[in-house]
Amino acid sequence: MRYSGVRTPMKLTEHEGKKLFQHYGIETPKSALVSLPQNLPQWGPCVLKAQVHSGDRFKHGGILIVEKVEQIQEKLQTLLGKNIQGEVVESVLVEEKVEALAQWYISLSYSSEIRGPVLSLSTSGGTGIAQAHTTSIPILVGITKEIAQRALDEAQFPQEDSAAVTEVLQKLWTLFIDECALVAEINPLFKTTHGLVAGDAKIIIDDDKNPSGERRIIAMDGDIAVLASGGGASMLIMDALIRAGGKPANYTEYSGNPPAQVVKELTIKVLSRPGLKGCFVAGAFANFTDIYVTLSGLLEGLREITPKPTYPIVVRRDGPRKDEAFAMLEQAKTEGFDFHLFGSDISMNDSAKEMVARAYPV
Amino acid sequence: MSILINEHTRVLIQGITGAEGTRACKEALRYGTLVVAGVTPGKGGQTVEGVPVYNSVKEAQTQHKDINTSLIVVPAKFALDAALEAIEASIPLVVILTEHITTQNSARIMAHAKAKNVRVVGPSSVGIISPGKGKIGSIGMTTSEIFTPGNIGILSKSGGMTSEIALALTRCGFGQSTAVGIGADIILGSDFADLLKLFAQDEETKAVVLFGEVGGTYEESAAEYIQGGFTKPVVALVAGAFADALPQETTLGHAGAIVSQGKGSYASKIQALREAGVHIAQTTEDIPKILHTLL
Numbered sequence: 001m002r003y004s005g006v007r008t009p010m011k012l013t014e015h016e017g018k019k020l021f022q023h024y025g026i027e028t029p030k031s032a033l034v035s036l037p038q039n040l041p042q043w044g045p046c047v048l049k050a051q052v053h054s055g056d057r058f059k060h061g062g063i064l065i066v067e068k069v070e071q072i073q074e075k076l077q078t079l080l081g082k083n084i085q086g087e088v089v090e091s092v093l094v095e096e097k098v099e100a101l102a103q104w105y106i107s108l109s110y111s112s113e114i115r116g117p118v119l120s121l122s123t124s125g126g127t128g129i130a131q132a133h134t135t136s137i138p139i140l141v142g143i144t145k146e147i148a149q150r151a152l153d154e155a156q157f158p159q160e161d162s163a164a165v166t167e168v169l170q171k172l173w174t175l176f177i178d179e180c181a182l183v184a185e186i187n188p189l190f191k192t193t194h195g196l197v198a199g200d201a202k203i204i205i206d207d208d209k210n211p212s213g214e215r216r217i218i219a220m221d222g223d224i225a226v227l228a229s230g231g232g233a234s235m236l237i238m239d240a241l242i243r244a245g246g247k248p249a250n251y252t253e254y255s256g257n258p259p260a261q262v263v264k265e266l267t268i269k270v271l272s273r274p275g276l277k278g279c280f281v282a283g284a285f286a287n288f289t290d291i292y293v294t295l296s297g298l299l300e301g302l303r304e305i306t307p308k309p310t311y312p313i314v315v316r317r318d319g320p321r322k323d324e325a326f327a328m329l330e331q332a333k334t335e336g337f338d339f340h341l342f343g344s345d346i347s348m349n350d351s352a353k354e355m356v357a358r359a360y361p362v
Numbered sequence: 363m364s365i366l367i368n369e370h371t372r373v374l375i376q377g378i379t380g381a382e383g384t385r386a387c388k389e390a391l392r393y394g395t396l397v398v399a400g401v402t403p404g405k406g407g408q409t410v411e412g413v414p415v416y417n418s419v420k421e422a423q424t425q426h427k428d429i430n431t432s433l434i435v436v437p438a439k440f441a442l443d444a445a446l447e448a449i450e451a452s453i454p455l456v457v458i459l460t461e462h463i464t465t466q467n468s469a470r471i472m473a474h475a476k477a478k479n480v481r482v483v484g485p486s487s488v489g490i491i492s493p494g495k496g497k498i499g500s501i502g503m504t505t506s507e508i509f510t511p512g513n514i515g516i517l518s519k520s521g522g523m524t525s526e527i528a529l530a531l532t533r534c535g536f537g538q539s540t541a542v543g544i545g546a547d548i549i550l551g552s553d554f555a556d557l558l559k560l561f562a563q564d565e566e567t568k569a570v571v572l573f574g575e576v577g578g579t580y581e582e583s584a585a586e587y588i589q590g591g592f593t594k595p596v597v598a599l600v601a602g603a604f605a606d607a608l609p610q611e612t613t614l615g616h617a618g619a620i621v622s623q624g625k626g627s628y629a630s631k632i633q634a635l636r637e638a639g640v641h642i643a644q645t646t647e648d649i650p651k652i653l654h655t656l657l
Contacts, residue, residue, distance in 0.1 A: 177466065209464055
């Protein structure tokens with residue numbers, strides 16, 4: 001299957017991440033962000049790096065090394081517009097090539113196991129990190145000199161570099177906390193003759209720092225639109241639909257008793273794509289989500305879509321005000337909607353089979 | 363018996379005057395659970411559903427020495443302060459319903475809780491119900507009849523699936539000892555393993571059902587704990603098989619449901635659980651069928 005439009009929205013590009021590094025006093029190589037093959041920096045040798053969110057851009061040809069200044073334009077043109085794992089390259093970071101004496105890996109993230117932040121270190125940075133050494137960081141204390149020294153010793157960093165690396169670690173920690181990051185990673189961290197330089201930046205900011213409340217839609221290759229309810233149930237619904245032979249057109253989810261307007265907008269977004277053969281509206285037995293309100297949103301959305309959806313719409317919902325909600329949809333059948341309504345008398349799994357049987361009639 | 367919640371539960375609701383807090387209060391009272399006090403800073407002196415409201419946890423505690431559980435339903439931006447107040451007051455069980463608490467603030471809450479030996483359930487918990495004995499939170503809100511007293515423990519990352527599973531069990535004659543919505547954030551106060559330890563000690567619980575999801579390592583940790591000597595039968599339903607084909611770091615329905623390869627993936631969780639002797643259900647209706655063969 002191919003997926004498009006999928007990325008973690010709060011993952012920064014390298015360029016955005018490096019701007020943060022500069023703000024927090026972490027050295028970065030001389031660089032320029034370009035989006036047109038004009039007014040190019042005249043540095044050589046240099047590295048051209050596609051500004052996409054993929055963690056595998058090196059493997060997918062998103063990083064090119066340029067030995068001679070006159071090759072910059074030509075190589076740049078091979079990168080701009082290139083598709084890297086579903087993302088089109090719109091800008092490229094042109095960066096002076098760094099002469100490195102060593103390449104290290106340092107990363108701060110959260111661990112479910114210790115339920116707090118962890119520092120990961122490796123003396124072999126770059127692509128293909130071997131085993132990184134991890135140390136838990138007490139969040140109420142932070143990275144003290146003692147904690148940094150112990151972690152660096154355990155990860156076998158050279159003694160003579162400890163003080164300099166500790167300084168970078170403490171700056172990265174400040175960024176991690178102040179920016180509310182989930183991940184703050186430098187890989188590689190270059191050791192050069194004139195100090196430590198961040199070769200790359202991977203920063204993921206916590207979505208909950210400024211929750212947008214926006215519902216995300218992950219587009220997929222199939223033809224059955226999915227409007228699922230509930231964080232956990234939505235994933236089970238996808239599994240059930242695929243197991244029954246259905247091809248989902250998307251993954252999306254609404255939960256936490258949203259107002260009708262939210263469901264209406266989501267319905268319009270999800271169903272405004274050609275080639276759909278069905279729509280699956282499903283969820284677990286709701287604890288407190290008002291089924292009447294949410295399905296009103298569905299109906300309002302359906303009424304605004306052109307051409308009018310005439311494919312089968314299988315609804316499997318139960319919970320507060322379900323009977324009123326189903327009476328409303330029953331009534332709306334007269335408008336030409338092909339509703340098939342199920343409560344919790346059939347399982348989520350069986351409702352997926354109902355959906356598939358109606359979307360792909362034999 | 364049961365775990366966490368029973369007839370002796372005395373609840374303090376932090377954020378009681380808000381819409382969510384008032385709803386939580388009504389629901390607990392309706393189920394016969396004693397809500398003895400509420401807290402909303404600046405609203406001391408009011409009452410909600412007859413429950414007195416105080417300005418601080420300390421003040422509430424002075425008046426109601428029997429408080430043993432705090433239910434936190436404040437908005438996300440006040441959740442850190444609210445939780446720290448409850449932890450500082452050494453209330454032994456703090457259940458956080460609030461969603462969208464930053465991972466950083468959750469880590470701070472857990473660090474303080476550990477130091478004070480306070481048990482936290484959540485964030486993003488749907489609540490806890492010990493059928494017939496008590497309940498807190500939005501769990502089984504208008505549908506308490508789907509939860510019936512019995513011998514099956516439920517631990518679930520998903521609120522909706524907690525009810526869906528209870529419904530499947532109840533319809534096949536399996537009641538529940540306690541059902542806990544553990545939440546599905548990156549950092550949880552109590553994970554599957556922590557609560558399995560309580561079910562191990564609970565004579566009423568004969569088997570446990572887990573609902574897990576892709577992302578994080580809580581299912582793998584549960585498998586490790588079970589393998590280490592949890593002797594009651596465990597049935598697990600794990601959602602997100604489809605996600606193993608999605609790009610890494612995509613976040614699905616919950617904050618902690620982050621697509622990853624290796625540990626954290628659907629395949630990894632199923633393998634770890636199977637190796638620990640856990641029975642894997644593919645659908646909710648499989649769960650009672652499997653339990654019938656085990657009990």
